[in-house]
Amino acid sequence: MCKMCERLKNVKEDPYFIMELETGYVILGWFQRFKGYTVFDCKQHGPELHDLEHDFKIKHLEEMTIVAEAICNVFKPDKLNYELLGNGCPHIHWHLYPRTKGDTPTVSSVYQLPDSILFDESTRPNEETREEYKIKIKNEIDRLLAK
Numbered sequence: 077m078c079k080m081c082e083r084l085k086n087v088k089e090d091p092y093f094i095m096e097l098e099t100g101y102v103i104l105g106w107f108q109r110f111k112g113y114t115v116f117d118c119k120q121h122g123p124e125l126h127d128l129e130h131d132f133k134i135k136h137l138e139e140m141t142i143v144a145e146a147i148c149n150v151f152k153p154d155k156l157n158y159e160l161l162g163n164g165c166p167h168i169h170w171h172l173y174p175r176t177k178g179d180t181p182t183v184s185s186v187y188q189l190p191d192s193i194l195f196d197e198s199t200r201p202n203e204e205t206r207e208e209y210k211i212k213i214k215n216e217i218d219r220l221l222a223k
Contacts, residue, residue, distance in 0.1 A: 078165065078166065078167050080121075081121050084101065084117060087101050087103070091203075092105070092106060092206065092210070094114070095214050095217060097139045097142075097143075098135060099118060099132060100116050100117050100118045100119050100140070101116070101117045102114060102115075102116055102143055102213065102214075103116075103117060104201075104209055104210055104213070105171075106195075106200060107194065107196070107200055108200070108205075108209075109189070109196065109199040110173045110174055110175065110179065110186060111151055111174060112150060112153065112172075112209065112213075113171070113172065113173050114143065114147055114172045114213065115169055115170065115171055116139070116140050116143045116169065116170040117167070117168075117169045118136060118168035120132060121167055121168075122167070122168050123162055123167070124162075125137075125160070125168065128168070140158075142220050142221065143170075143172065143213075143217060144158065144172050145220055146213055146216035146217045146219075146220055147172055147174055147213065148174070149216050149220075150209075150212045150213055150216050153175050153176055154175060155175045156173065157171075157172070157173040157175055157185070157186065159171040159172075
């Protein structure tokens with residue numbers, strides 16, 4: 077079993093867990109160097125989108141865009157980066173990075189930053205901030221789903 081599948085067995089116990097959707101789990105990023113950074117983990121294992129059954133894949137993409145829209149509505153970034161890499165963990169999971177002008181030295185991927193900056197403990201939200209972000213994102217996703 078892949079490490080993501082193993083982790084998702086207890087995902088609802090993760091203090092960063094926001095909510096479950098039909099095709100995936102919404103989780104606040106452990107580090108908030110980019111305010112509002114969120115991950116959307118697919119419930120089904122697969123290294124590539126084309127590995128998913130058609131109807132599930134379409135629903136997953138729809139839900140991912142709802143999560144992305146919620147993040148944009150809550151955090152008001154200048155741009156949102158959608159990343160589905162899978163090189164380190166071959167399980168479909170989206171990294172949604174809200175971006176603002178000047179948030180990196182040059183206009184490029186967040187990964188131009190060294191890990192010491194990207195994953196700096198000072199960017200880990202305290203419990204109050206973490207809960208505030210989770211509630212805002214969940215409420216906005218619920219609002220968008222109700223449309």
